[in-house]
Amino acid sequence: MSNFQELGIPADLIQGLEELGILTPxxxxxxxxxxxxxxxxxxxxxxQTGTGKTAAFGLPLLTKIDPKRKEIQGLVIAPTRELAKQIGKQLFRFTKHCSAKTFVEVVSGGDKxxxxxxxxxxxxxxVVATPGRLVELVNQKALSLDAVKHLVLDEADEMLSMGFKKELSLILGFTRQRLSTWLFSATFPQSIQQLVKDCMSAHPHSIAVDRRHVVNRDIDHRFxxxxxxxxxxxxxxxxxxxGEDRGLIFCRTKAGAITLGKLLQKEGLPVDVLQGDLTQPExxxxxxSFKKGRFRVLIATDVAARxxxxxxxxxxxxxxxxDQLEYYTHRSGRTARAGKKGxxxxxxxxxxxxxxxxxxNELGVDFSEMR
Incomplete structure (x- = not known):
């Protein structure tokens, strides 16, 4: 199928997609x-990240919402505050031209x-939420999930690797009346396979994206x-x-990111570090500061950069x-966006x-060696 109309997406949502430059599925x-x-x-x-997952689950979810019913009908769970806000922003943009407004609220740890x-x-x-904050709000009876019909678990592998197994189990219990669960994950370790068994029907519909179609072809790969x-x-x-070019440096560990940051700062280079030990305000x-251009290069770990x-x-x-090919796709996909080279x-x-x-071999990319 070559366009969103053929996929069954309504015209008002397609208009929102077109304004975002999203023309081909x-x-x-x-x-x-x-x-x-x-x-x-x-x-x-x-x-993997960068494959268009938000529209893949967000557009169908929006069509299943009845705006006349003033209750929470859809729930999206994401591992990090940044990803939750990114999803919420995209859902809002998709509905820009809808006559009946669908209201989306983002709740995440780190905010008041x-x-x-x-x-x-x-x-x-x-509601788009991080697991811990959603459980906290339910326990305080600040929201009701009794009317939730559709639950989305985005980047489920990351949520489990970050220690949210207990919270996810509670959320599944809060939404027992749901009609469907949509789970998106870059990898499928045993923990994810068990989660699928725990929260879904015996034979859920399964799809997989070919790794070789994921990597942006505008990226120049070097080693x-x-x-x-x-x-x-x-x-x-x-x-x-x-010169003034901006970029990201990925390190495997928090200690490595901090050490590299100190070494580059000693060289007088405008860099800063994002790692898991920082408080949310930090x-x-x-x-x-990075978005405003106060420094040019951000050093981050994979989890911190989600x-x-x-x-x-x-x-x-x-x-x-x-260590994982999915992380290479996730990392490199931060450059060469909006039709630019990287x-x-x-x-x-x-x-x-x-x-x-x-x-x-596995991602279908060609590297050139830097000497």
């Missing part, structure tokens, strides 16, 4: 939307709960063989040559190759050359 949208529009039953979708409680007093049709103790020097030289301050939505990034640097550079030690070959 991605693979996950083409596979998911027809099933959810026609059937709407339980769905398991294997899809009293403001969220006050906002929930207004008519709300869809450099670099001993561990020379990586900071390599990165510093690259950043000095890039994290917000770093992100505001949900970051920053345009016009010229490059991404992988301080170490990621560079993804992976630093490897000599023994890690097979990792580059694996990424090339």
């Amino acid at each position: 991605t693979e996950v949208q083409a596979k998911t939307i027809p099933f959810l529009m026609e059937n709407g039953g339980d769905l398991v979708a294997q899809a 709960i009293d403001r969220q409680i006050a906002a929930l007093q207004r008519p709300t049709h869809i 450099a063989v670099c001993p561990r103790d020379e990586k900071a020097e390599f990165i510093a030289g690259f950043l000095k040559r890039r 994290r917000d301050k770093v992100m505001r 949900g970051i939505d920053v345009d016009a990034l010229a490059f991404v640097i992988h301080h170490q190759p990621p 560079i993804s550079i992976t630093l490897i030690e000599p023994r890690e050359r097979p990792k580059i070959a694996r990424i090339e």
Whole structure:
């Protein structure tokens, strides 16, 4: 199917998509939307960040909401505050030209709960939430999930890896009356397979996105063989040559991100670090400064970077190759957005050359070596 009309999306939602420059369905949208529009039953979708998941579940969800009923009918759970807000913003944009308004509220940890409680007093049709804050609000009887018909679990693997198993179990109990559960996950370890068994019918509809169709073709993929103790020097030289270009550097661990940040700051380079030990106010301050251009380069761990939505990034640097291919897609997809070109550079030690070959073979990309 070549357009959203053929997928069954109403004209007023399509108008909102067109204003966002979303004209052609991605693979996950083409596979998911027809099933959810026609059937709407339980769905398991294997899809990485950057594949268009929000529209894949968001558009069908919006069509299933009755705006006349002033109660929460749809619930979307996301692992991080940033991703939850990003989803809420997209759902709002999709409905810009709808005559009957669907009201979406985002509730997440790190924001003042009293403001969220006050906002929930207004008519709300869809709630987008992080697990911990949603459980807190339910326990305070600040909202009712009794009318929820459709539950979306986005980036379910990340939620479990971040320790939200107990909260997810409670949320599934809060929404026993739901008609369907739609689960999206980049990977399917045993914990996700068990979650599917716990919350879905015996045979949910399943789809998977071909890894080779995920990576943005506007990205120039490069690698450099670099001993561990020379990586900071390599990165510093690259950043000095890039002038005012903005970018992201991914490190595998919090300690590694902090150490690299200190080394580059000693070189007088405008960088800052985003890692999991920051409080929410500290994290917000770093992100505001980055978005406003007060520093050019953000260093982050994979988990800390979930949900970051920053345009016009010229490059991404992988301080170490990621352990999972999905993380490479997620990381490199931060550049080359909105039709622009971008560079993804992976630093490897000599023994890690097979990792580059694996990424090339399984994701269908070509690397050039930097010397």
